[in-house]
Amino acid sequence: MPSRRAGRNLPADGPIPSRHASAYSAAVLEVDQLSFQYPGADAPAVREVSFRIETGQVFGFLGPSGAGKTTVQKIMTRLLPCQGGDVRYDGRPLRELGRSFFAEIGVSFEHPNLFPRLTGLENLEAFLGLYPGEHDDPRAMLERVGLGDAADNKAEDYSKGMKQRLVFARALLHRPKYLFLDEPTSGLDPATARVIIAIIEEHKQRGATVLLTTHDMLVADTLSDTVAFLHDGRIAALDTPRQLKLEHGQRAVKVEHRRHGVLTSETLFLDDEDDRRQLSSLTAAGEIETLHSQEATLDAIFVKLTGRELAA
């Protein structure tokens, strides 16, 4: 369950203050006041970003391209240096962790980085020997993500979606404690995306902590226990998807009903006594043809908070 702190919205320039850090001792993954500026850039890509993820939770990082999502992930996986702020895994500062830390993480990159002349199976096996401990069967994993028939084909012959699945499978193979998934369903058809979502849920069930970076609000809504909206390198909002929708949406339903042969559509607000009475009356009369709740989508909330489209 997300904590009370995680259940609050934060102002665009108001990250979690570091003085609260001691209260997060139970948190498994803490990010505190993270800042980063690329060499030669005019402005920081990430500004004082703070959040935490409890064991076995999926944390959805939402934002348009260039918002700083991937930069945060790169800092957390040490692909970029930690210029300002701190990242702690089970209370262990990232800066002090040795190479063995990398055996605990699995990373699925948005842009597939594969050995093109090796087969899909060989790509999965390539670095597997570097990871101590048990791991899943590579061929079975390929079957799972729908690449069983292409296991012995060279990666250079894979389509973009197939490469994406191969990179995803590779990230999970050594059963990492922390999973970093960058746009895992990007470019996938809906059926395959559902398989990927199911696999992520399975890893969540086994206790993996997941940082999901995406601009697909449906995926984030389905999987995330907590979501953060990232805009211009800052966290614009951080909460559970349900809480965000309740806070920024309307408690209303849109009803289509037929009276005297005429189809009528109207929005009824659940906080209005007359509307509630009207809804009861329509329900009792059996005249309702369609009924839709009017809660806000994460996409709409993002636009409301930042003025930008999520998929931009």
Place this chain on the structure above:
Amino acid sequence: MSGFITRFTTLLKLDAKLALRHKLVHVTVVIALVFGVLVGFVLPSELTPRAIDQVVEPGAGVAPAPTVLEPEAKKPPFNQLFIPILFAVDLSVLGFMFGAVMVLQDKDHGTIRWFRIGPGTSWDYLASKLTINLGLSLLNFVILVGLGAPAALADPRLTLLVLLTCAGMTLFGIGLAVFFRNLAQFFFPLAVVGLVGAMPMYLVLTPTAELGWTWWLPTYHVLFGAEAIMFAGDPAVIRAALGFCAAFTLVAAGFSGAGVDRRLMRETH
């Protein structure tokens, strides 16, 4: 230690597979075969000195024999003289090029980022690439010398000298490639190293003081060291060549180690 061995063997298998799939093995074997056959079966082992008049106008009468400084001196077989030159301009440069290519391919395909988020270290990475390149150099050496001058294979000093030079050049190539983004960018340093590395070859053709600075090149030492080993030359030259190449390899190891650990494994783009 067992952790290192496990990681090393994992990377070694991967790099061996990549060397095969990227046809580095094929290129090595073909080049070694071409030069080996040329030296062993096409070029003559002895040239008969003739006066220029006899060459240009055969049967024009008896011309004075050309001047030879030491007529009694034992001359090395003409064809085998090319082997030390090939060590300098072929084996060494291939070592440099293949080492660099392996790093640049990892950058190009993004697989270096994949390696960076795994438990492997810079030293695992370097050791594996060096070992594969030494294997390729040894393959080249055995085919070339086996075809061109089989008896020389029995002298371990020759193998040691060539492998030391190839190790140094491979490490130098890896260390230098770290600073370039792709193979296209690396073409110019490759051309410079190839041309400069070949300079000592001209000393064989035309001994001259103007090229004395080439003593500082590892290719100079592999060329003249190998010549001394193969044709019973001055032991001091052999010792100097082995010493210089060992020192060069150590310096190149430091250079490539620092480059891989401090730059390649920390790149921000």
